[in-house]
Amino acid sequence: MRRALAKFINLFRWHTAERELEREIEAHLRLLQDDFERRGMPPEEARLAARRSYGGVEQSKELHRQARSFLWVEEGVKDIRFGLRHLWRSPGFTVVAGLTLALGIGANTAIFSVVQAVLLEPLAYKDAGRLVTILHRGTGPVAPANYLDWRRQATSSFQAMGAAQAWNPNLTGIDQPETVRALQVTQSLLPMLGVEPALGRLFAAGEDQRGRDHEVVLSDRLWQRRFGGQPDVIGKQVALNGEQYTVVGVMPPSFQFAPFWATRTEMWVPLALEARQQDRRGQSLRIFARLNEGATLAQARAEIGAITARLEQQYPGTNRACRVTPLMENVVGKVETPLLLMMGAVALVLLIACANVAHMLLARASGRRKEFALRAALGAGRARLVRQLLTENLLLSALGAAAGLLLARWALQAIVALSPPNLPRIETVELGSSSLLFLLGATAATALLFGLAPALQTAAERLSIALKESxxxxxxxxxxxxxxxxxxxxxxxxxxxxxxxxxxxxSFRALQAVDAGFDPRGVLSMVVSVTGSSEAEGGRREIFYRQLLERVRALPGIEAAGAINHLPLAGDLWGTSLRIGGRPQPRPGEAPGGIYRVAMPGYFETMRIPLRRGRAFTDNDQLGAPGVAILNERAVAEFFAGENPIGQRISVGTDRPQPEWLTVVGVVADVAQHDWAARTAPEIYIAALQSREFLGLSESHSGYITLVARTRGNAADAVPALKSAVWALNRGLPISEVLTMEQALADATAQPRFLMLLAGLFAGIALVLAAVGIYGVMAYSVSRRTREIGIRMSLGADQATVLRMVLAQGMRQALLGVAAGLAASLVLSRLLERLLYGVAATDPLTFAVSAAVLCAAALLAACVPAARAVRVPPVTALREE
Amino acid sequence: MGVLQGTLDLIVLRTLQTMGAMHAYAIATRLEQISDDLLHLNQGTLYPALVRLEQQGRIKGAWGKTETNREAKFYSITKSGEKALEEETRRWRLMSGLVEKLLGEGA
Incomplete structure (x- = not known):
């Protein structure tokens, strides 16, 4: 340590040290010269003789300098060259060990890169750690009046608060019409994020008030796509749902908002809340806020909780359980556990790889004992030997890391391609500087892990023994x-x-066995929007929707067609409260409710949702005819248990002054609604042709339908035909969300499938590595015991006995490992519990099969060397050595 | 005959221990004398060993005057140098015994 310090200091004291050296050599030469002069040489001759005797002054200086500065750099280079030569000379070992490490390091780097991009990288807003959301149960929307109360009253923990609401207007007036994903945001929201626009400005104060709210801020993507990236877009007018809006700003390419919902938003418009100030029931807003400097999450939660409790006394039944959640948690909350588990799994793979390489090193080390004994005898210290071995290990590990980097690149592409659609920020994954840093760290750690024990053991061997054994x-x-x-x-x-x-x-098998409740094969869906077009005019919609279905049904290759407001699994989910005929008006907040669906005739046939009782909607369920509704089985079980649901009366929405009674005419099977395999909720289907809202005859109305068509062949092939059927009726209608139901189904189970694939891959690698490990140990132990086996066999042991003996030794270790693994799995599998569906974390079958597979692999791997052992003729075995 | 690598330090330490503080020239001369001129130390190679030992704290040097009134750096062994010498000596005895045995076996 002191020496290193001195050398280090010497680096800076070069001149001083050089002068010192000069002085000392000078003194030495003087003394030599004196000596020669004493022997009678003339001074000049003595000077020359002294020089000669001293040896080259410059060489000597060089030697001196080497000793003075970092000698170990040179020794390190020597070690590296020696190590490289060594690895080169045993290519078999180098390739196998290198590949093993590459597998471990590469897989770890790839998964780390995903974890880094998805979980660790802060959100791309200013000081994003202080951004939070205030949402119903942490995810759901809240009512405007609640937002306004919080904003006014919760000033001690919050610096700023803003609300957003999704809006999908039709962008018209420039070539092709399209439905744009937009967010309506209060003026406070965008500045709170701290991202400056690339062009123009954000909304100014007061622009979220009615009359001044016709402005838009564009995303970079929309700007490029629809406005050619022209800077003169600022101040231009665009038509949204037929109304004129002024472009005031363009956001930078990296900007995305909101990060966890409405993630594909392409424009932002002001949200005017004036008209809804007293609205405590229309839960449509998502609330974002920035915590005050120094305010904690707990304080914020307490403050919001206190205000909500006050509001509940003032306006009972209108406040839902709301929760302050860090924004980051909303973004990554669902994927955090699975990703961390995968990181853990892949770390285990690396550990196994390290253990394998350690085996190989130990086996080799015994072959190198003589070499090391000799080097030690020639003066190499123990530390020096350990350093030499560690250098070799580091080289091996670096080799593995280089190959692992290639592997990681490839694996990352595969992961991104296979990743489920709900994995946020996966598009930002890259092998960046943090990945490389991780790679370096993993490389060094790996080298230590697999190399230290063998290195220390080799160096610690008593030299005398090693030499005697020659x-x-x-x-x-x-x-x-x-x-x-x-x-x-x-x-x-x-x-x-x-x-x-x-x-x-x-768990995945169980998920796949879940019945979606409909038949996805060959079903194509698309959203057709009429908002802002001539078809939206009162009365026109009904005709348009009927004509559209007629046209689609007439297309060749189409078996059936229908329409619904929102598709199960892929579409939005609207809830509604309910009154049931013949029962007392429920107290506020206690009304039963369900999912609100509005369906056109033909929808159930097209989706092949089985009709359990009664009838489906027909073309005659129209305005003027008696109002009808269809329930799913869950709704029947909840609202009419033990009764005949057909003929019962219900009214949708509890805030109407007068109930509008609908008669239940049919019951259909439950379908997967949103989360795959989540518990089904009650569903209430309304006849679209009787819904004033759907037909655009009421003040609030929905301006789009989701068209579904069952094709005879491949659903995706029917896309052009369906689009032209829409556009034949009206060229100006935007079509969006083109999706096959098979895709929607695949997306719904994409995350479990992705996890299963990754975990399966890691387990496969682990299995192979473990088998290779036991094979290596067995082969080595057999080769060591060749003589012993020979003696045993010459003394009369038969082949079976020897085989049993050798196998027993190998299997003992494997079984011990399996036992320890079972115990560890019992603990660790609990971490998986939340990710499992339809299978217990301690599922005995899984445990048994895994153990059996591993034992079989061990037996197979142990058989090869065991068989070799018994084939050795005893004479050869005895003569060996 | 050259010096076996790693043994020069040992020799220098031992010389300083028995002779007290000496300058490099005197050390070199002493070594030649003691080895009956068998060990012909290129005097320039002595310095790296001295520098190394000084950096290790096993010897320390100080500038002084020789009896002929010449300037020279005098080296003397330190406490840690004494300890190292003891350790190295033991090691060397063990090692040379081993090597001797090995050579005797004719392996």
């Missing part, structure tokens, strides 16, 4: 013990991975 090469009892431990831990780790993968696989 390189006969036996691992020594310690080596064997270490190796046995390594195999046992490998098997334990591999079993944990197998159990995890097995559980995820069973």
């Amino acid at each position: 390189g006969r090469g036996s691992g020594g009892p310690r080596g064997l013990k270490l190796r046995g431990f390594l195999v046992t831990s490998e098997f334990a780790l591999a079993l944990t991975l197998l159990v995890g993968a097995g559980l995820l696989m069973r």
Whole structure:
């Protein structure tokens, strides 16, 4: 340490040290010269003689300098060259060990890159850690009056608060019409995020008031796509749903808002709340806020809780449980656990890889004992030997890392391609500087992990023994013990991975077995929007919708067609409260409710949703005819348990002054509604042709329908035909969300499938590595015991006995590992619990099968060397050495 | 005959221990004398060893005057140098014994 410090200081004291050197050599030469002069030489001759005797002054200076500065740099270079030569000379070992490490390091780097981009990277807003959301149960929207109360009263924890609401207007007036994903935001919201617009400005104060709210801020993508990236777009007029809006700003390309819902938003418009100041029931707003400097989440929660409690006394039944959540949690909350689990799984793979390489090193080390003994005898210190070994390990690990980097690049592409659609920020994944830093760290850690134990063991061997054995090469009892431990831990780790993968696989199988409630094959859907077009005029809509379905049904290859407001699984989910005929008016907040669906005739047939009782909607369920409704089985079970639902009366919405009674005419099967395999909620289907709202005859109305068509062939092939059927009726109608139901289904189970694939891959690698590990140990142990086996066989042991003996030794370690792995899995699989569906975290079948698979692999791997052992003729075995 | 790598330090330390503070020239001369001129130390190679030992704190140097009134750096062994010498000596004895045995076996 002191020496290193001195050398280090010397780097800076170069001149001083150089002068000192000069002085000392000078003194030395003087003394030499004196000596020669004393012997009678003339001074000049003595001077020359002194120089000669001293040796080259410059060489000497160079030697001196080397000693003075970082000698270990040079020694390091020597070590590296020696190490490289060594690796080069045993290509088999180098390739196998390098690939093993590449697998481990590469997979870890890839998964880390995903974790980094998705979980660790802060959101791209200013001081994003202080941004929070205030939402119903942490995810749902809240009513305007609640927002305004919070904003006015919660001033001690919050610096700013803003609200947003999704809006999908039709952008017209420039070539093709299209439905744009927009967000209506209060004026306070965008400035709160702290991102400056690339062009123009954000909304100014007062622009979220009625009359001044006709302005838009564009996303970079929309600006490029529809306005050619022209800077003169500022001040231009665009038509949204037929009304004129002025472009005031363009956001930078990296800007995205909102980050967890409405993520594909392409424009922002002011949200005027004046008219809804007293609205405590229209829950449509998502609230974003920035915490005050120094305010904690707990304070914010307490403040919002206190205000909500006050409001509940003032306006009972209108306040829903709201929660302050960090914005980041909204974004990554659902994927955090699975991603971290995958990171853990892949770390286990690296551990197994390290154990395997450690095996190989231990086996090699025994072959190199003579070399090291000799070097030690020639003066190399223990530290020097350990350094040499560690350098070799680091080289090996670096080699693995280089190959692993290639692997990581490739794996990352595969991961991004396979990733489920709900994995946020996956598009920002890259092998960036943090990934490389991680790679470096993993490389160094790996080298230490797999190399330190063998290195220390080699260096610690008593030299005398090594020399006496003159390189006969036996691992020594310690080596064997270490190796046995390594195999046992490998098997334990591999079993944990197998159990995890097995559980995820069973869970996925269970998910796939879930009945969607409809038949997705061949069904194509698209959203057709009439808002702002001539078809939106009162009365025109009904005709248009009927004509559209007629046209689509007439297309060749189309079996059936229908329409609905929102598709199950893929579409939005609107709730409604309910009154039931013949029962007392429920107290506020206690009304039953369900999912609000508005369907055109033909919808149930097209989707093949089974009709359980009564009838489906017909063309005659129109305005003027008696109002009808259809319920799903869940709704019947909740509202009419034990009664005949057909003929019952219900009224949708509890805030109407007068109930509008609808008669239940049919019951259909439950369908998967939003979260796959989540508990079904009651559904209330309204006949679209009787819905004043749907037909645009009431003040609030919905201006779009989701067209569904069942094709005879491949659903995707029917897209052009369906689009032209829409545009044949009106060229100006935007079509969006073109989707096959098969895709919607695949998306719904994409995350479990993704997890299962990753976990399965890791478990597979682990299995192979563990098998290779036990094979290596067995092969080595057999080769060491060749003589012993020979003696046993010459003394009369038959092949079966020997085979049993060798196998028993291998299997003992494997079984020990399996036992430890089972115990570890019992603990670790609980972490998976929340991700599992239809299978317990301690599922005995999964545990048993995983253990059996691992044991079979171990037996197979142990058989090869065991068979080799018994085939050795005893004479050869005895003569060996 | 050259010096076996790693043994020069040992020799220097031992010389300083028995002879007390000496300058480099005197050390070199002493070594030649003691080895009956068998060990012909290129005097320039002595310096790296001295620098190394000084950096390790096993010897320390100070400028002074020789009896002929010449300027020279006098080196003397330190406490830690004494300890190191003891350790190295033991090591060397063990090692040379081993090597001797090995060579004797004719392996």
